[in-house]
Amino acid sequence: MKKLIQYTMNYSLYKERYNLNVIGESDIEFLIEKDGYIYRCAKGSVSKFTFGIQSMISSSYLKYLNDNIFKETLLEAIELEGTKIVVLNKETAQFCRVQKYSPNIETILNLTTKKSKYLQKIKDSLGNFYTYEKCNPISSRDKVIITCPIHGDFEVSVSNAVHNHSGCPECALEYKGYSRHIFKKQCSKNNGIGKLYIVKLKSEIEGEFLKVGITSHKNINTRLIQIPRIYSIEVIDVFEGDASKIYNLEKLIHKQFRPIRKMPLVYFNGRTECYPAEIYENISEFIGNKLK
Numbered sequence: 001m002k003k004l005i006q007y008t009m010n011y012s013l014y015k016e017r018y019n020l021n022v023i024g025e026s027d028i029e030f031l032i033e034k035d036g037y038i039y040r041c042a043k044g045s046v047s048k049f050t051f052g053i054q055s056m057i058s059s060s061y062l063k064y065l066n067d068n069i070f071k072e073t074l075l076e077a078i079e080l081e082g083t084k085i086v087v088l089n090k091e092t093a094q095f096c097r098v099q100k101y102s103p104n105i106e107t108i109l110n111l112t113t114k115k116s117k118y119l120q121k122i123k124d125s126l127g128n129f130y131t132y133e134k135c136n137p138i139s140s141r142d143k144v145i146i147t148c149p150i151h152g153d154f155e156v157s158v159s160n161a162v163h164n165h166s167g168c169p170e171c172a173l174e175y176k177g178y179s180r181h182i183f184k185k186q187c188s189k190n191n192g193i194g195k196l197y198i199v200k201l202k203s204e205i206e207g208e209f210l211k212v213g214i215t216s217h218k219n220i221n222t223r224l225i226q227i228p229r230i231y232s233i234e235v236i237d238v239f240e241g242d243a244s245k246i247y248n249l250e251k252l253i254h255k256q257f258r259p260i261r262k263m264p265l266v267y268f269n270g271r272t273e274c275y276p277a278e279i280y281e282n283i284s285e286f287i288g289n290k291l292k
Contacts, residue, residue, distance in 0.1 A: 061080070061100075062077045062078070062079075062080070062085075065077040065085065070087075074089055074090045074091045075087050075088070075089055075090070076088045076090060080100065081097065082100075083099060083100050084097040084098060084099060084100055085097065085098055085099075085100050094116065094119075094136060095136065096138070118137035118138070118139070118140065118142075118158050118162075119132060119135055119136075119137060121158075121162045122135065122137065122144070122146070122158065122161045122162060125161055125162050125163075125165050125267075126146070126161060126165065126167050127228050127229075127268070128228075128229060129148075129149070129167075129225065129226050129228075130146045130147060130148055130149070130167065130168070131146075131147045131149070132146060132147070133147070134146070134147065134153065137158045139158070140157075140158045140159045140162070141157070141158070141159070142157070142158050143155050143156065143157050143158075144156065144157075144158060144161070146161070146167075146168075148167070148168035148170070148171060149225065150168070150170075150171065150222065150225070151168050151170040151171065154167075154168050154169060154170075165267050167226075167269070171226060171269065180244065180247050183214065183216060183243055183247050184243045184244060184247070186216035187216045187243035187246075188243075189216070190216065190218055192242060192243050193240055193241065193242070193243065194214055194215070194216055194240070194241065194242070194243035194245075194246035194247065195214065195215050195216075195217075195220060195238055195239065195240050195246065196212070196213070196214050196238070196239045196241075196246050196249055196250055196287070197212070197213055197214070197215065197220050197223075197235065197237065197238045197239075198210055198211070198212050198235075198236045198237040198238075198280070198283065198284070199211050199224065199233055199234060199235050199236060200233070200234040200236055200277060200280075201227065201231040201232070201233060201264070201274070202231060202232045202234070203230050203231050203232070203266075205265065206264060206265055207277075208277040209262045209264070209274050209275065209276055209277050210236075210274060210275045210276070210277055210279070210280060210283070211227075211270065211271075211273055211274045211275075212250065212253055212254070212273050212274075212275065212283065213250065213270055213273050214246055214247065214250045216243070220235065220238060226268060226269055226270075227268055227270075228266050228268050230266055231264075231266070236280070237284065237287075239287060239291065241291070249287065249290055249291070252286075252290060253283060253286060253287065254273060256286060257275055257279065257282070257283065257286075260275065260276065260279065261273075261274060261275050262274045262275055262276050
């Protein structure tokens with residue numbers, strides 16, 4: 001009986017301290033109504049009482065958050081993960097996680113703002129060539145998934161994407177300089193035939209300039225898809241031949257005309273292979289002599 005008296009004393013203390021609306025009770029527990037929800041609580045220690053207060057049914061807790069904490073915001077609590085709440089920002093379609101029992105709108109908004117900020121930095125660095133539906137960065141240390149339209153998903157750190165312009169690693173093999181072995185291997189899919197191309201790029205700010213490069217693709221537009229859309233692209237010449245000869249020819253062109261190359265203002269892989277438009281005849285003549 002002494003134990004029951006102790007329970008009763010604690011229960012009375014709880015009831016007064018927390019202004020509880022008791023809607024039912026037994027010798028060892030009681031039911032309370034709070035914010036439209038019903039909780040089952042022990043008449044024992046404070047820790048048991050606290051546990052009872054926080055032991056909400058998940059769906060009820062999420063409803064409580066959305067009806068009260070996140071009311072009239074673009075945030076929605078959608079799932080419980082252990083001690084955290086998964087929150088959706090319906091404006092940015094970004095997710096974040098916050099502590100279950102201390103949801104803070106300012107913290108959540110700050111996290112979703114960070115995601116938007118880092119995502120925009122990645123897009124500014126890599127451009128519109130890739131798609132970013134799976135990219136949800138919170139900090140510069142995060143690794144994110146970006147989708148290449150040619151090779152599919154790849155993983156990269158936010159820091160490398162933003163500061164080093166690190167994009168698709170498979171595209172990088174093509175655009176940052178094939179080794180002779182890799183170029184020949186890729187051209188073997190096309191009976192050992194490689195292509196050397198000259199294209200004219202043009203923008204309102206920079207005017208016209210040339211880009212010279214090689215590709216193993218049958219359709220060179222597949223190769224040119226990474227060039228930022230700020231530039232219009234006109235294919236001027238395409239030369240086909242044995243992969244080794246095409247590879248050597250490109251190296252000779254860049255060695256010959258390197259002193260007068262042009263560096264575009266906008267970053268893209270292959271921008272070191274660009275030259276002033278007015279030397280087109282010189283490059284064309286050089287190629288003609290080497291192909292004789």
